[in-house]
Amino acid sequence: MSSWNPSQYSSISAHLTLSDISQVQTTESHETPILGLTSDAREKGYDGVCLPLTTDAWKKRWTNMCLVPSSSGDERKKRESRRESKLMSRDATAEKKAEVWRAKPVFEADEVTMTRLDEAEGSTAIISEWLELDTDDDWIRFDAEIALQQELSYASYLNIQTAILPAPRNRQYATCYARVVNACLQSSPFMNLAIRLPVYDPNIAQDPLSPTSSLSGRSLLSSPTIQRSSSLGSSLPSTPRLVVSQSLQSTSHPKTLEEHIDASWETWDLIRSLCDYNPRLSLALDLTPPLPNSPGVLGKWSAEAVRYIFLPASTFIANAKGYPVLPKPTQIFIRDSMAHRPNIILSGVSSGIHAKGTEAAYSQYIRHLERTSPVVQAAEKSGTVENFAQGYQDYLQAPLQPLMDNLQSITYQTFEQDPVKYKNYEEVIATFSGFSVVCVAGAGRGPLVARCLSAIQRSNREAFIYAVEKNPNAFVTLQGRQRNEWKDKVQLLFGDMRMIELPEQVDILVSELLGSFGDNELSPECLDGAMRLLKPDGISIPSSYTAHLAPLSSSKLYNEARSTKDDKNLEIPYVVMFQAVNLLSGNGGGPSGQCGPQIQECWEFEHPRKETVLNSQGLPLTNSHNSRFAKLRFHIPHAGVLHGLAGYFEAVLYRNIGLSIHPHRKDQISKDMLSWFPLFFPFKEPLYLPSNSELQVSIWRLTNQRQVWYEWHAESFLYGLGSDIGPTSNPSTPPIPMSNAGVPVTASPLIDAVDIAPERRTSVVLDPFSTRRALIKIGHTSLHNAGGRSSWIGL
Ligand SMILES: C[S@@+](CC[C@H](N)C(=O)[O-])C[C@H]1O[C@@H](n2cnc3c(N)ncnc32)[C@H](O)[C@@H]1O
Known part of the structure; x- marks a missing residue:
């Protein structure tokens, strides 16, 4: 007996009913009705059957x-x-x-409908x-x-x-x-x-x-x-x-x-x-009708474990030629669902309710949706992140410890496949004129050195390159390349850029020390130490980078993060290629008008930093200037469960050339860049967020002399009627300090709440950001990774 052959993205099952079973005659080749029906379904191209277990x-x-x-x-x-x-x-x-x-x-x-093992093979029981x-x-x-x-x-x-x-x-x-x-x-x-x-x-x-x-x-x-x-x-x-x-x-x-x-x-x-x-x-x-008409309403199921989709013939409508098709929003939903490889159970498709609705027309149409699904097309096209990341979707990877650990050659090789990152670096360098010395800080196996040389050659300039690397193993590869390719155009220096001395100061310091959240692989600290190597009017590529956050729901990621039953694993920011994830935030201000966009900027780092206090070697006295805090306000339009935060970065290499994994901007800035997946900050306890609520996220980048770590926390609020509770304006409320990202940086609803009648204090606080609205606190998470107890990056 041939076995079922599930297709790559979705499988399609035939729904068998008791009536189907009762109408089948047994034959010599099929000893039982179920065997006859399953064999028939297989011949019709179905991947399985779904049938009632009992009669x-x-x-x-x-x-x-x-x-x-x-x-x-x-x-x-x-x-x-x-x-x-x-x-x-x-x-x-x-x-x-x-x-x-x-x-x-x-x-x-x-x-019971089935009594034999061969009847049950490939069957889902209802x-x-x-x-x-x-x-x-x-x-x-x-x-x-x-x-x-x-x-x-x-x-x-x-x-x-x-x-x-x-x-x-x-x-x-x-x-x-x-x-x-x-x-x-x-x-x-x-x-x-x-x-x-x-x-x-x-x-x-x-x-x-x-x-x-x-x-x-x-x-x-x-x-x-x-x-x-x-x-x-x-x-x-x-x-x-x-x-x-x-x-x-x-x-x-x-x-x-x-x-x-x-x-x-x-x-x-x-x-x-x-x-x-x-x-x-x-x-x-x-998906039995009636179904929602607006696209996106079904989107909230994308973060859930939808393994089966029940699709009766009655959900289909007839197109102009009488063939069964799905209404637009359902089409979009099915196409998007292909990412989760669902089992689609077609039922009632032999009842002939559509003029041209032969049974095959329904599964052919599903296969058409599969082929035209943006998810499938992206995954099939070589050079896309989706294609590159096959098998890595929703897989939690511990972030790199680039300073403490030395990368393996295979890791460098993976980075080096990126078709966009190196191209953008080369474009930037090709735009400069009037420079003669460049330093590539953190040269790895040398791809940025090669791009610098190529840019210099393209623009018919003369310039010398220093390449600094602290990984002794990668330094061997660099030596080989220098001997065979670069010769005297490049001088290699082995050591840490924060300590190493160069024979001269350089015009351009080129580095790529960025993590998924921008600063999470300690680019700020490394570049602080390397700024001594730059001439006073020299420039750094990248010149700045920003970290961005959005609240997300994903039972899959939540389950993955807690799978080892060690609470520490829920206090680690992971690198993840998101798939079964739904961003909970909406765009726009929400009822208070105070919420930001769906994905919000936390903070920024710029290089070279001008205002840092330096010691006699040109190094910062402490790392405290690299601490950051952001408080972000998100409007939650639809009820959902908060499982974590999605972290992204965007970097300005120079002027208008950059790198971005920000979901709304990456395609304009660095389409098909492969080197970074987003960061996932998990929450230990899922936090239920009602429709039309507000989520306030606090996140800190903290540091001591040896480590850098993040702490994170969230609070949820419903909107009350502000005018019932407090004054419409409060001149005594101090202005809220804003970060350069335009978000409040220190305010806390409790610290900044104006005085209200004691009996109202316990459950309602006035929104510190707008005295016209009141926020009713409904929940919060614990403070995650306090003091860097579960995750940190070593300096
Ligand atoms: C993300 S890799 C980039 C490598 C290469 N530039 C590329 O783009 O493929 C960062 C490199 O910087 C090196 N690195 C990190 N911190 C460093 C430091 N403080 N001094 C020297 N090298 C450093 C790492 O060993 C690693 O090779």
């Missing part, structure tokens, strides 16, 4: 044992469970059967959708949990790798649902669980008072799920829906689509948090 026979037996339908029509009685009925001495036989089942849960052979793990009836919930455990145990027996759980339907009992999922993750240690979750809560379209959309009067027998239970055998899957309680629904304004999406996401956030971010727990995102 209607199981549903019937469980319902008869565990539920008591009532003929009175009274809703309360309808949802009485078997145990309640036992108390009322009804139907003792059924109760006895149920007790026997609870004591030893076992299936009859006709209650757990009985009618199990209500979050119903308001305690007894039904308990019995549903037993049934779920029974199904998972059976799926495990068949070596099924992933089971898709019924969707949470009832926000009020989401904690009960989450507890059960967590219990299942513990009891089925080799099974992956995916939670089916509609992205959109359609109760917006229902009468909020109708029994199906409220908790009161809701029952398994009267719920949409059970009413649709007969459709388990039909070709289209039923889409379970989230029930929002009456109190949540009875808001004075109708919910916006985004609020509904936030509600779905919040349910997921609660479940995965209660399951402690278990890496075996993922999402089967259900």
Whole structure:
């Protein structure tokens, strides 16, 4: 038997229904209906199948044992469970059967769809959708949990790798649902669980008072799920829906689509948090219509573990020629999702609901979206960061210790593949005239020396180059290049640029000591020490660099950082090629008008520094001038969980030529530069940020005589009505000191809060940055890496 052959980016599974299974005849070549269907799916080009684990026979037996339908029509009685009925001495036989089942849960052979290992190979099992793990009836919930455990145990027996759980339907009992999922993750240690979750809560379209959309009067027998239970055998899957309680629904304004999406996401956030971010727990995102119309609304799922995407034929619309296509925002979402290599489950695609909708048209269209996905195209194109970084996405790398450690030749070789960095350096040097001596400080294996020579030659100038390197191993390579290529145009000097002496001062000091956050590989300290080598009017390339931050959500990175269970690992800034990451901040000021852009500048370093106090050797007396602090204010438009901060840098080599990994600017400044991935500052505890809240991030660059380190902290706020709480202006409030990046540098909401009535002090502080608005503090993280206890860079 040939095995499944998953494609590179997405895999496409066929959704098989009970009705499909019941209609298949067994043949000599396919001994069971499932084998026939899976073979058929493989021939049609699917990568796998997704099918219910249990049959209607199981549903019937469980319902008869565990539920008591009532003929009175009274809703309360309808949802009485078997145990309640036992108390009322009804139907003792059924109760006895149920007790026997609870004591030893076992299936009859006709209650399951698969019985053989070869049927289960390449299959994803859908757990009985009618199990209500979050119903308001305690007894039904308990019995549903037993049934779920029974199904998972059976799926495990068949070596099924992933089971898709019924969707949470009832926000009020989401904690009960989450507890059960967590219990299942513990009891089925080799099974992956995916939670089916509609992205959109359609109760917006229902009468909020109708029994199906409220908790009161809701029952398994009267719920949409059970009413649709007969459709388990039909070709289209039923889409379970989230029930929002009456109190949540009875808001004075109708919910916006985004609020509904936030509600779905919040349910997921609660479940995965209660399951402690278990890496075996993922999402089967259900894209059953209605779906949001605006592109980007689905973007928040990009930071989540979406392993499956449920895509029914009804989500497709017909194009002008009658072929099935997806609405624009869903197209964008599917294209972007390719980065996460999802398994797309196509369902109902043989029902012929589109004029030209042969079954193949749907998967061909998905393959077209895959081919035209910007993520896939970038990854396939050589020379792009995405292509270069294959296999490194979301992989945490400890940053380099460039001063304490000596780089390996292979590391230099990787840098040297960069098609942009060296070109930009050469361009800068080629623009200068009137110089005669250059120093390349930190020459490595010599690529910048070679570029300097090339620029000098291109512009028909004469100039001499000193090349300084402290890595003894790289110095051997430099000697070889000097002997064979550069000859007397270059003089090599072995040693630390902060101590070494040159025969003369130079016109241009060229260096590349930059880290992902600009200064995090100690370029400021090294160049401070090397400025002695420069003539008074000499220039440094780079002439300045800035560090930038944005708040991010990524359960993957959070899980990676804490995987060793050592808290210290959550206080290390990591180098990471981001993929399953969502930036939480919006652009613009937020309700206070005081927030900055999505990604904000922290601080800047300039070379040469003019104002530093120097000793007799021309070296700074202390390193305190390289300390920095920034307080940044971000508007958070949509609810999310803060897992860390994304760090970027931008460098001005000279005038308008630079290097940048700032996501919004890199393509204009240094497109396809490969040398740097961003920095990830993790948070030890995820911090929930509500929609339309404000996040204030404090970050410090601190130093003593031996080390440099970062500390970071965040606080979250909601906006209150400032005019209710304090004066509209406060002349006694001192002006806020601003960094040269235009951000407040020392203010703290507590230090700078104006005096308010004592009874209001505890929960509300006036926004120190704008006396017109009040901020209500709702949470904060701990101070990370205090005193450099977990991570530092050695001087
Ligand atoms: C990021 S590598 C750049 C190498 C090379 N210039 C390039 O662009 O490929 C930085 C180099 O500077 C060297 N380096 C770092 N600090 C130094 C110091 N204080 N004195 C001399 N060399 C230093 C390192 O050993 C390393 O070779």
